[in-house]
Structures are given as structure tokens and as C-alpha cells.
Amino acid sequence: MSMTDRQAQPQATLLLVDDTAANIDVLVGILRQDYQLQVALDGATALKIVQKNPPDLILLDIMMPDIDGLEVCRRLKADPASKAIPVIFVTALGEVEDEATGLALGAVDYISKPVNAAVVKARVATQLALYNQARHLESLVQQRTAELEQTRLHIIQCLGRAAEYKDNETGLHVIRMSHFAHRLAQAAGLSEPHCSLILNAAPMHDIGKIGIPDHILKKRARLDEEEWLVMRQHPQLGAEILGQLGSDLMQMASRIALTHHERWDGTGYPVGLKGDAIPIEGRIVAIADVFDALTSVRPYKPAWTIADTLEQIRAERGRQFDPSLVDHFLTLEPELVAIRQQYLDGVA
Structure with missing residues (x-):
């Protein structure tokens, strides 16, 4: 690495923990030219520093009063915020058992006292390199996972939009x-x-x-009783299509497909579930679906105003819709308006 590259990289921060000031001074003398240093003379102070300003690596003495190094390490590894920070124990000769315990708790290495400057520098540099590599790989995994989740969402939305286009509804309905x-x-x-x-x-x-015949699905006039019986089959058809796939996502999609036309008072379809027997995701989607359907233009009706739609949902509180969910939904009016504005028909 060139001098320019080394200067361009921010210095890593180390936390040095030892109850003996002379031992801290030795480590500071070895490391201060290459790293930013924090120091603590006891375990409690060390834990506070990690909480406020997490270091990149910790050099930790074992034998300390009150909270010893092993307990400090145990607490660090139990906290998700500090679990990944590498800990190197600095141990006195003869503390072999403590070294083994420390490694079992999650420490990455140990250095024996009296310390050797070359060994300290080499061990610190190695563990920092491994830590930086692990963080880089984790960042790549998170980025790739986010990309896959976004792709999955787009595919799901496309499937939903395909069904809506068949029903003479706009594809943006499913997104809103x-x-x-x-x-x-x-x-x-x-x-x-x-x-x-x-x-x-x-x-x-x-x-x-998609399993309902077009002459029923696209009929402009009111459905007769026989046609309505066919139309009411679509929740079951959707559940059967989606429920054969075993992921949590598809299982939830299957429950939503099956139950979003159930009613709180038990008069819905296809099963006639009542109250809390309806899965909460079905109860939630029932409200969201009706809200968007009423506030959107359809070939058979104009769009309702937001105010009229919310009043209709309020009127169905305890009948079609879960009363508690209606109460929450009515508080969201500004956000509902913003979502509608973001995904206007003919815009996205």
C-alpha cells in the first residue's frame, strides 16, 4: 500500500482496557502512530465507551476488579450492537484457562504479557483486516438481498397487475x-x-x-345469482394457486387471497369467518382494497372522494370491517392521500 493510499484511509479506532495505567501506557506507545485510541481503566467504563462510540477492535485485560475482562466480553457478545467487534485478550503468563474461556466467549485472539510490540502490531493488523473483510462481505450480502427483495416485489406486483387488468381494473390498484x-x-x-x-x-x-371466465369477470351489468356464485369462487382459487408454494410469503398471500372478502360480522365469503377468526392480514387488506376501489374510477362508477370513502369505511365499522383497524385507518388520511398521489393511474 502506498503512503498516499494509507493516508486516504481513515484510521481504525482501538479501545484499550486495563486497570493498570502502566500497561495502558505501553500499548499506547506501540499503537498510537497507526490508530485512534480510546482507553478505559475498568470494565464498566469500557462498556460505556463501546455503547457511545463503538471501536473497531478492543484490547482487553482479563484480571480487573469488579467487572473482569471475561464478563466484559460476555456482555459485548450478548449485545447485537457490539457482538461483531473483535476482542483480543491481553493476559498474564499462566492464565491459560482464562484464555480458553475468553476464546469460547467469542474473543478472536490473545496476547501474553509482557507484550511484544511486533506481536501486538501484527495481531491487531490481522484481526482488523479480517473484521473489515467481514464487514465488506456483509455489506455486499445486504445489498444483494435488497436487490433480490426488490426484484421479488416487482414480480409479485406484475402478477397482481395481470389479474387486475383482466378484471378491467388498473394495474396500479394492487400497488396502492x-x-x-x-x-x-x-x-x-x-x-x-x-x-x-x-x-x-x-x-x-x-x-x-384469472380462473373466472371473462364473460362473468368483464360483464358490465349486474351479475345474476349463478354468475355471482362463480365470481365468489375467486378467493378459493387464489388460495389454491398460492398455497401450494411453501414460503412464508406465499402462505400469507394465500391467506389474504382466501380471506379478504370475509366480513367482521360473519356475512362474508367464501367461508363466512367472523371477527378475530379472520386472519389479521385478511382484515387489513379488506379495508385497503375497498378504500382504493371506492376512490378509483371504474367503468361502472366514478371515483368517490376521500372524505366520502372514509365515511363509508367508518359506517362499516363492526360490520364489514374490524373496528380497531378502522380506527387506525382513519388516522392515516394524510398518508393515504400521499400514497394515492404517488401512484396515480396513468403516471407510474
């Missing part, structure tokens, strides 16, 4: 309603992984419509 559902799930206090699954699964809620 999935974002409405995602935001409602967050407002209802669901975990972020659960909310993310809903965002990704909701676009497939009407995939079963």
Missing part, C-alpha cells in the same frame, strides 16, 4: 392498496417483518380472478 395495507399494519402495531410480508403479499389478493 398494498401500500395502504402496509401502513395500516404498521399503525396497528404489527412487527416490521409481518408488515413487510403484508406489503409483498397483498398485491396477489385477487390472483384467483
Whole structure:
């Protein structure tokens, strides 16, 4: 590495922990030219420093009063925020058992006292290189994972849009309603992984419509009783299409497809589930789906205003819709308007 390259790279930060000031001074003398240094004379101070300003590597004495080095290491490795920081124990001769315990706790190496400058520099440089490589690989994995998740979402949205086009609805309906559902799930206090699954699964809620004959699906007039019986089969068809795939995402998509036309009062279809027996993702998508359908232009109707639509949803509180979810949904009006504006028909 050239001098210019070395100067261009930010210095790594090391935390030196030892209850003996003379030992700290020795390590500072060895390392200060190459690294930024933090020091702590006890375990409690070390833990506070790591919490406020996490270092890139820790040189940790074992034999300290109150909180010894082993306990410091144990606490660091138990905290997800500091678990990955490499710890090198600095041990006195004869502490072989402690060294083994430290390595078992997650330390990456140990250096014996009295320390040798060349050994300290080499061990620190090696562990920092490994740590930096691990962080780089983790960053690449996270980037690739994000790309795959985005691709998956686009594919799912395309499938959902295909079903909507067959039904004379705009393809952006599935994108808008999935974002409405995602935001409602967050407002209802669901975990972020659960909310993310809903965002990704909701676009497939009407995939079963691809199994409904066109002369029924695209009929402009009111369906007769026989045709309506056929139309009501699309939730079951969608669940069968999606439920044969075993991932968590597809299982949730299958539940949403099956239950988004169920009603809180038990008068929905295809099963007639009532109240909490309806999976919460089905209850959430039911509201999001109706909200977007009413506020959108259809060949058979003009778009309703936001105010009129929210009033209709409020009127169905406890009948068609989960009362608690309706209450959360009504607080989201500004965000609902923003989502509609972002995904206007004919824009995206």
C-alpha cells in the first residue's frame, strides 16, 4: 500500500482496557502512530465507551476488579450492537484457562504479557483486516438481498397487475392498496417483518380472478345469482394457486387471497369467518382494497372522494370491517392521500 493510499484511509479506532495505567501506557506507545485510541481503566467504563462510540477492535485485560475482562466480553457478545467487534485478550503468563474461556466467549485472539510490540502490531493488523473483510462481505450480502427483495416485489406486483387488468381494473390498484395495507399494519402495531410480508403479499389478493371466465369477470351489468356464485369462487382459487408454494410469503398471500372478502360480522365469503377468526392480514387488506376501489374510477362508477370513502369505511365499522383497524385507518388520511398521489393511474 502506498503512503498516499494509507493516508486516504481513515484510521481504525482501538479501545484499550486495563486497570493498570502502566500497561495502558505501553500499548499506547506501540499503537498510537497507526490508530485512534480510546482507553478505559475498568470494565464498566469500557462498556460505556463501546455503547457511545463503538471501536473497531478492543484490547482487553482479563484480571480487573469488579467487572473482569471475561464478563466484559460476555456482555459485548450478548449485545447485537457490539457482538461483531473483535476482542483480543491481553493476559498474564499462566492464565491459560482464562484464555480458553475468553476464546469460547467469542474473543478472536490473545496476547501474553509482557507484550511484544511486533506481536501486538501484527495481531491487531490481522484481526482488523479480517473484521473489515467481514464487514465488506456483509455489506455486499445486504445489498444483494435488497436487490433480490426488490426484484421479488416487482414480480409479485406484475402478477397482481395481470389479474387486475383482466378484471378491467388498473394495474396500479394492487400497488396502492398494498401500500395502504402496509401502513395500516404498521399503525396497528404489527412487527416490521409481518408488515413487510403484508406489503409483498397483498398485491396477489385477487390472483384467483384469472380462473373466472371473462364473460362473468368483464360483464358490465349486474351479475345474476349463478354468475355471482362463480365470481365468489375467486378467493378459493387464489388460495389454491398460492398455497401450494411453501414460503412464508406465499402462505400469507394465500391467506389474504382466501380471506379478504370475509366480513367482521360473519356475512362474508367464501367461508363466512367472523371477527378475530379472520386472519389479521385478511382484515387489513379488506379495508385497503375497498378504500382504493371506492376512490378509483371504474367503468361502472366514478371515483368517490376521500372524505366520502372514509365515511363509508367508518359506517362499516363492526360490520364489514374490524373496528380497531378502522380506527387506525382513519388516522392515516394524510398518508393515504400521499400514497394515492404517488401512484396515480396513468403516471407510474
